[in-house]
Amino acid sequence: GDSVTQMEGPVTLSEEAFLTINCTYTATGYPSLFWYVQYPGEGLQLLLKATKADDKGSNKGFEATYRKETTSFHLEKGSVQVSDSAVYFCALILYNTDKLIFGTGTRLQVFP
């Protein structure tokens, strides 16, 4: 079935370090791909998305490229800040369906 696998956390980094959170997917059709973020005490927020192969989603310095050949959508940021500390969820959805399929989430902790 359709699924999303993302790296286990927590990921612990110093401020200004480079971030990669890996995400791979399995899908029967052609999904759209997303990264959601959950800051402490808040709901899930859409961070970025990509709807077709080779699209790059970007927001707040974060980027992810839809790689169909490797079925991946890795999240990257060149220089993390303490305020980026949160849980990051990779997700997919198939066209014309209601169901977002999430990964387990990866907690990022950034220290000054």
Add this chain to the structure above:
Amino acid sequence: EPEVTQTPSHQVTQMGQEVILRCVPISNHLYFYWYRQILGQKVEFLVSFYNNEISEKSEIFDDQFSVERPDGSNFTLKIRSTKLEDSAMYFCASSERVGGNTGELFFGEGSRLTVL
């Protein structure tokens, strides 16, 4: 900025009791959802709701669960007879269009349910 609000933020209940979790979606949204996350596990889809009826549900969403939109603003999830394994964080979400066509689901902060 419009947001999805959920109440209560945390509820503790005894096994076998009925629980109602409440959500106020964003006012111009037409599609409503419940998801849940058992501690340490994935966020899982439970149900979607459009035009006053369920449009899709998962295998988790059995006869113990029900949803309704009683007054045009609230969207509720009822668990009739809670089990220990229902302990989880429950997220409500809403969207303007079918999720798969935009991907933009707006989520609430979640309601943590603890069943003892």
